[in-house]
Amino acid sequence: MTDSDKRNSLSITDNRTGKSYEIPIEHGTIRSTDLRQIKESDSDFGLLGYDPGYLNTASCKSLITYIDGDKGILRYRGYPIEQLAEKSNFLETAYLLIKGELPDKERLAVWTYNIRHNTMTHANVTKFMEGFRYDAHPMGILVGTVGALSTFYPDAKDISNEESRKLQVRRLIGKIPTMAAMSFRHSLGLPYVHPDIELSYTGNFLSMMFRTMERNYRPNPVLEKALDVLFILHADHEQNCSTNAVRSVGSSMVDPYSAIAAGCAALYGPLHGGANEAVIHMLKEIGSIDRIPEFIKSVKSGEGRLMGFGHRVYKNYDPRAKIIKEIAFQVFEETGKNPLLDIAIELERIALEDEYFVKRKLYPNVDFYSGLIYQAMGFPTDMFPVLFAIGRTPGWLAQWIEHVKDPEQKIARPRQIYLGEDTRDFVPIEKRPKRVIDEQKFGICRL
Numbered sequence: 126m127t128d129s130d131k132r133n134s135l136s137i138t139d140n141r142t143g144k145s146y147e148i149p150i151e152h153g154t155i156r157s158t159d160l161r162q163i164k165e166s167d168s169d170f171g172l173l174g175y176d177p178g179y180l181n182t183a184s185c186k187s188l189i190t191y192i193d194g195d196k197g198i199l200r201y202r203g204y205p206i207e208q209l210a211e212k213s214n215f216l217e218t219a220y221l222l223i224k225g226e227l228p229d230k231e232r233l234a235v236w237t238y239n240i241r242h243n244t245m246t247h248a249n250v251t252k253f254m255e256g257f258r259y260d261a262h263p264m265g266i267l268v269g270t271v272g273a274l275s276t277f278y279p280d281a282k283d284i285s286n287e288e289s290r291k292l293q294v295r296r297l298i299g300k301i302p303t304m305a306a307m308s309f310r311h312s313l314g315l316p317y318v319h320p321d322i323e324l325s326y327t328g329n330f331l332s333m334m335f336r337t338m339e340r341n342y343r344p345n346p347v348l349e350k351a352l353d354v355l356f357i358l359h360a361d362h363e364q365n366c367s368t369n370a371v372r373s374v375g376s377s378m379v380d381p382y383s384a385i386a387a388g389c390a391a392l393y394g395p396l397h398g399g400a401n402e403a404v405i406h407m408l409k410e411i412g413s414i415d416r417i418p419e420f421i422k423s424v425k426s427g428e429g430r431l432m433g434f435g436h437r438v439y440k441n442y443d444p445r446a447k448i449i450k451e452i453a454f455q456v457f458e459e460t461g462k463n464p465l466l467d468i469a470i471e472l473e474r475i476a477l478e479d480e481y482f483v484k485r486k487l488y489p490n491v492d493f494y495s496g497l498i499y500q501a502m503g504f505p506t507d508m509f510p511v512l513f514a515i516g517r518t519p520g521w522l523a524q525w526i527e528h529v530k531d532p533e534q535k536i537a538r539p540r541q542i543y544l545g546e547d548t549r550d551f552v553p554i555e556k557r558p559k560r561v562i563d564e565q566k567f568g569i570c571r572l
């Protein structure tokens with residue numbers, strides 16, 4: 126081993142055996158499989174890392190998104206999120222994420238054309254939607270419908286074919302706003318609106334959501350721009366819960382619709398894409414500024430969380446939250462102020478001065494203000510995670526493609542630490558000890 130190799134390595138002594146090992150360090154990382162050589166005996170499986178929730182485990186090498194959580198930095202393919210939010214648009218940013226570079230004028234025109242000509246869905250998708258109950262959560266509908274697309278496009282199974290991947294990318298980015306709007310209109314019993322090719326990607330989505338009897342629906346340009354920026358801010362966020370779900374499910378080599386449906390399902394949860402919905406419920410529950418101290422006290426005593434605060438990676442202000450706060454004021458100029466805004470601003474101020482939150486480095490995340498904007502624009506709260514899914518689709522696809530093309534990747538299959546029973550013999554049912562069941566406690570279901 127050379128001197129430079131030694132400097133880029135980790136010396137480990139296993140005190141159980143007294144043996145020493147040199148583990149190479151690359152990119153500030155050791156390979157967990159290098160730990161396997163550290164054994165107590167020949168029959169030992171080897172040392173494992175235990176990391177529930179992947180707090181300190183890199184699952185892939187990626188060229189897509191960079192985050193420095195301590196400094197509050199977010200970049201897509203090297204471009205700062207602030208510059209993309211100000212100067213780009215959602216479809217251009219989607220191109221950047223998926224292809225790796227910003228497009229020239231001609232490429233952008235072709236990309237935009239291809240996506241906008243993929244916004245229609247198969248007529249049977251409409252029938253599929255109609256199977257959902259009138260009060261079905263739109264995110265549940267989206268999870269099901271995105272998954273169902275795999276049956277409409279069986280060609281998508283050919284994931285090693287680059288042309289096929291490109292086609293599925295165009296289809297998914299094109300159709301997801303259409304299905305999102307359909308899921309909303311389904312819940313209201315409103316007829317579905319066909320895509321309007323004259324409008325921008327985001328303008329068309331607003332049209333499919335809110336158009337009623339107008340001959341020529343034209344979205345409010347301030348709201349259209351604001352929503353487009355919100356989509357950019359949500360477009361990727363490296364190995365978050367839903368992206369990890371997409372990569373993990375995709376690692377079985379399933380088609381991208383099934384993998385992206387898994388991403389949608391992960392996003393449905395209140396700790397991820399459901400957080401902005403939870404923020405609105407929380408603000409409503411607080412109800413007035415004078416009740417904030419009481420609420421903060423209850424959070425500190427462990428009775429729930431301050432939703433829209435805290436992040437696994439950002440231990441400083443989430444850079445997206447800063448941009449969103451600015452957009453909120455532009456939107457409220459058009460729509461009138463959301464009455465919950467004053468509670469949110471005061472809640473943020475109090476929390477940022479409170480030792481509990483300061484000590485734990487809990488700052489507002491992307492979800493703290495985004496829900497207030499969506500609500501002011503007329504989106505019901507259960508559409509919030511759906512909006513997140515539209516924005517995140519290019520990121521999921523970029524990560525899925527990177528995963529499929531990465532020769533180092535394998536089917537995702539973590540290890541476990543088994544702490545259950547040792548071998549024991551099967552006991553026939555008549556010989557098992559009787560257990561008294563408290564029917565009330567266990568809520569036995571009588572059908």
Ligand code: ACO
Nearest residue numbers: 396397398400424430431432433434435436437485490492
């Ligand atoms: N309110 C109150 N306390 C919190 C909060 C919060 N929002 N978030 C974290 N904490 C506390 C925890 O109780 C814990 O305290 P302890 O050390 O005394 O036990 C400490 O801070 C660390 O929390 P963890 O749960 O270990 O942090 P983790 O990185 O696992 O969780 C998460 C991150 C899930 C985002 C968390 O901060 C949270 O639940 N926030 C509220 C939900 C939310 O806003 N989610 C959106 C995230 S952004 C996105 O998905 C787009």
